[in-house]
Amino acid sequence: MEKLKVNPYIVTNGNGGEVIEFYKKVFDAEVIGVQTFGQMPASPDMPIPDEAKNRIAHAMFKIGESEIMLSDTFPGNPFQLGDQLNLCIMADDKEQAKRYYDALQEGGKVDMPLQETFWSPAYGIVTDKFGVTFQISTAGKDHQ
Known part of the structure; x- marks a missing residue:
């Protein structure tokens, strides 16, 4: 039988770091890792604008035994309040x-x-x- 892992994935609109800090305070969440768009490998096909460099490209944290993933939208991409939760299938x-x-x-x-x-x-x-x-x-x- 295949092992399947499903993680909740939160999409934020440039305030991902604030969201993580809030969950650390509320739930004593453990941050596993955070990567910003500015830390991603450079690509001449897709240069990273300055306003995106400090946004979170991917983060993972744990609340209890649950792993939660999070990323900010890329500047200019649409963000619709209410659509910020996805499921990530690994x-x-x-x-x-x-x-x-x-x-x-x-x-x-x-x-x-x-x-x-x-x-x-x-x-x-x-x-x-x-x-x-x-x-x-x-x-x-x-x-x-």
Whole structure:
């Protein structure tokens, strides 16, 4: 049987650091890691504007035994209050990620095509036919 992990994923609008500090205070949350857009590998195809450099590209923290992920929107990307919670599915490999992604997009909509990123061999975002947004990510073990 496949092991599957689902993490709540909070999307914030430039105040992700404040959100993490608030949850640290309220829940005694443990910060596992925080990466800003400015810390991401440089790409000539997508230069990082100054106003994005201190925004959180990805963070993980624990509340009790639960791992929560968080990122800020990139400046200029739409943010709709009420849409800030996604589910992140951590697949074991690219084939499993593609299977989940393909099934979820039936009757839904693709928000980001399933593709290789610097952190995952297969990552994409899809909103299913019920309006639930899923981030499909793959463990980096088969990432070259």
